Amino acid sequence: SQQGEEDPQALSIQEGENATMNCSYKTSINNLQWYRQNSGRGLVHLILIRSNEREKHSGRLRVTLDTSKKSSSLLITASRAADTASYFCGLFNAGGTSYGKLTFGQGTILTVHP
Amino acid sequence: EAQVTQNPRYLITVTGKKLTVTCSQNMNHEYMSWYRQDPGLGLRQIYYSMNVEVTDKGDVPEGYKVSRKEKRNFPLILESPSPNQTSLYFCASSFGGSHEQYFGPGTRLTVT
Numbered sequence: 001s002q003q004g005e006e007d008p009q010a011l012s013i014q015e016g017e018n019a020t021m022n023c024s025y026k027t028s029i030n031n032l033q034w035y036r037q038n039s040g041r042g043l044v045h046l047i048l049i050r051s052n053e054r055e056k057h058s059g060r061l062r063v064t065l066d067t068s069k070k071s072s073s074l075l076i077t078a079s080r081a082a083d084t085a086s087y088f089c090g091l092f093n094a095g096g097t098s099y100g101k102l103t104f105g106q107g108t109i110l111t112v113h114p
Numbered sequence: 115e116a117q118v119t120q121n122p123r124y125l126i127t128v129t130g131k132k133l134t135v136t137c138s139q140n141m142n143h144e145y146m147s148w149y150r151q152d153p154g155l156g157l158r159q160i161y162y163s164m165n166v167e168v169t170d171k172g173d174v175p176e177g178y179k180v181s182r183k184e185k186r187n188f189p190l191i192l193e194s195p196s197p198n199q200t201s202l203y204f205c206a207s208s209f210g211g212s213h214e215q216y217f218g219p220g221t222r223l224t225v226t
Contacts, residue, residue: 042219100162104156
């Protein structure tokens with residue numbers, strides 16, 4: 001079954017540094033979605049990248065997708081203390097009996113020190 | 115304001131006492147879904163609905179029921195709650211399953 005694995009589990013950096021987190025998966029996807037969660041609150045959508053796309057940007061965020069390696073990365077440039085949160089990748093399955101399922105990884109906890 | 119609302123936000127109950135957590139969205143979204151979040155396990159999908167009267171099991175459906183009689187509402191029913199259902203629950207909606215999800219604020223459930 002589909003499973004998302006995020007790496008690293010936790011990341012601690014200084015303000016101004018870049019943060020990179022990765023997501024790997026097992027079976028074909030329709031798209032991959034990155035979300036952010038602040039301490040027990042609802043998830044907030046960041047970027048969606050479709051299976052036929054390789055890279056997307058949104059402000060200080062850059063997402064890449066390598067379907068041959070079944071992996072994606074989220075890069076946050078020039079990080080700020082306000083970026084401190086948990087980040088999750090969501091995998092929307094490609095089809096078959098799993099179409100409609102959205103599977104999340106366990107998340108990466110990012111701490112940005114002022 | 116476009117939003118997903120959940121009620122209640124916090125609930126403490128006892129084993130076996132049936133409960134319902136409501137979820138409502140005002141964005142005319144077709145797709146709605148329920149997740150539970152547990153430490154170390156991330157978010158796991160319980161049930162999802164592609165449209166009215168269409169529901170499917172997610173990865174952890176045991177012990178839960180859902181219904182989708184109206185487009186805007188997607189209640190989660192625990193017929194006989196057990197302590198292992200203590201968790202943080204999130205409802206989400208989107209225009210289609212393959213689109214960005216809008217999440218509710220969460221419902222923290224404790225079953226004693």
